[in-house]
Amino acid sequence: SKTSHYSEREILTKAQQLVDEMEKSELPEFVRTRMASLATLIDAVQDTEWQIPEEERKDIIASLAYFSEPEDVVPDHIPGLGYIDDAIMIELVLQDMSL
Numbered sequence: 001s002k003t004s005h006y007s008e009r010e011i012l013t014k015a016q017q018l019v020d021e022m023e024k025s026e027l028p029e030f031v032r033t034r035m036a037s038l039a040t041l042i043d044a045v046q047d048t049e050w051q052i053p054e055e056e057r058k059d060i061i062a063s064l065a066y067f068s069e070p071e072d073v074v075p076d077h078i079p080g081l082g083y084i085d086d087a088i089m090i091e092l093v094l095q096d097m098s099l
Contacts, residue, residue: 008061011061011064011065011067011068012042012045012061014067014068015041015042015067015068016039016042018038018086019035019039019042021076022035022083023035025083027083030084030087031083031084031087034086034088034094035083035087035090038067038086041060041063041064044060045060045061045064056097059096059097063089063096066086066089067086067089
């Protein structure tokens with residue numbers, strides 16, 4: 001996987017922007033539930049009280065980097081499909097972490 005050229009702060013900001021955009025959209029339930037999980041992942045890495053092990057935290061940041069790319073597998077601006085790849089990626093991250 002390619003390493004993001006964005007800083008951790010930029011990655012978190014862009015991931016949060018994606019959540020905000022998705023919240024304004026009419027989304028299938030599959031996408032909507034993963035969006036909530038994405039928001040939880042963002043909160044987890046930003047909340048110092050959550051105490052995520054550093055290795056897991058790095059893995060989450062690396063996974064969130066995918067969402068900072070505006071032209072990912074399916075560009076987000078495509079109606080009805082744009083967030084499907086994002087939802088699938090969220091699901092894969094969650095399965096990998098066993099959340």
